[in-house]
Amino acid sequence: MKTYSTHTSLSIAEKVVLITGAYGLIGQTIAYAFLQQGAYVILADLDECKRNKLEDKISKTFPPRQFLFQTLDITDEASCQKAMIEIILKFGRLDVLINNAGLDAKFDKESLGKVNHGRFENYPTHLLRIAIEVNLTGTILITQSACHQMIKQKSGNIINVASTYSVVAPNQNLYDYGDGKQNFKPVDYVASKSFIPNFTRYLATFYSREGIRCNAIVPHGIYNNHDEPFLENFARLSPLGRMCNREELIGPFTFLASDASSYMTGSLLTVDGGWTAW
DSSP states (O other): OOOOOOGGGOOTOEEEEEEEETSSSHHHHHHHHHHHTEEEEEEEEEEEHHHHHHHHHHTSSSSSGEEEEEEEOOTTTHHHHHHHHHHHHHHSSEEEEEEEEEEEOSSTTGGGGGGGOOOOGGGOOOHHHHHIIIIIHHHHHHHHHHHHHHHHHHHHEEEEEEGGGGGGGOOOOOOSSSSSOOOOOOHHHHHHHTTHHHHHHHHHHHHHTTTTEEEEEEEOOOOOSSSSSHHHHHHHTTTTSSOGGGGGGHHHHHHHHHHGGOOOOEEEEEETTTGGGO
16 A cells, blocks of 8 residues: 655644634643644643643643643733743744634534524623724734743744634524523624634734744534534535534634744635635
8 A cells, every 4th residue: 555644844743833712622632632633832822721631631641842821811911921031941942933822602402502692783892892902902912922932032923813703704593492581692802803814814914024923724613512403504605514523723823823824924725614605
């Protein structure tokens, strides 16, 4: 049987990668996959409840020199600066920043009860402000800290995590289960995530001559124990007829973190099963 080798440009071995929101569904998946591929990974998050279990799992599989856990509040400038100091002390550089941290009203079984189901005209202003503080302001603050280091290195790679709702409006029919209780994807997520594509272009053009690239991934519908009515709606509305399995994000993230994407900057890599094609 003929064998084939992976092109060396796809390697992320020994790249130093900071992942914010690292204890969430996407964050954990990418962090573990990157460690398996030989990257040095900084797992940064605020959710201390999830940290101990994840740290125990990773420390049993990978050597301490390969990873660093950080308690990071991206909305706090001092916390961002402290995180960067710790990263440089341990690894000496930062090659890749993945801006994954964010607030989102999810519709899986565990999260459904936490969603505010109010219509737009009744949506609480304080929830909008909280989402903007994290998804917009926080993303800017941690990126500023990373850029200070990347400018010194004259190299860097920023990967923003956008959403299909950065590109198109939510199809509210997805959240109607036919039980007479209409749910809505709230405006706070749409408002705060819609800036990501243009923020990506801003960074890409601003730092294009300083060795720093910036692209964004546009995922949609990551399966996480959703109810059957939601899955049926999603299948009907999606060209591929199903939600995304978390492992299907590993390839796109690896590609953008690697040198295989070296001529890409300011781009959106859409991984949505065709959702935005309709």
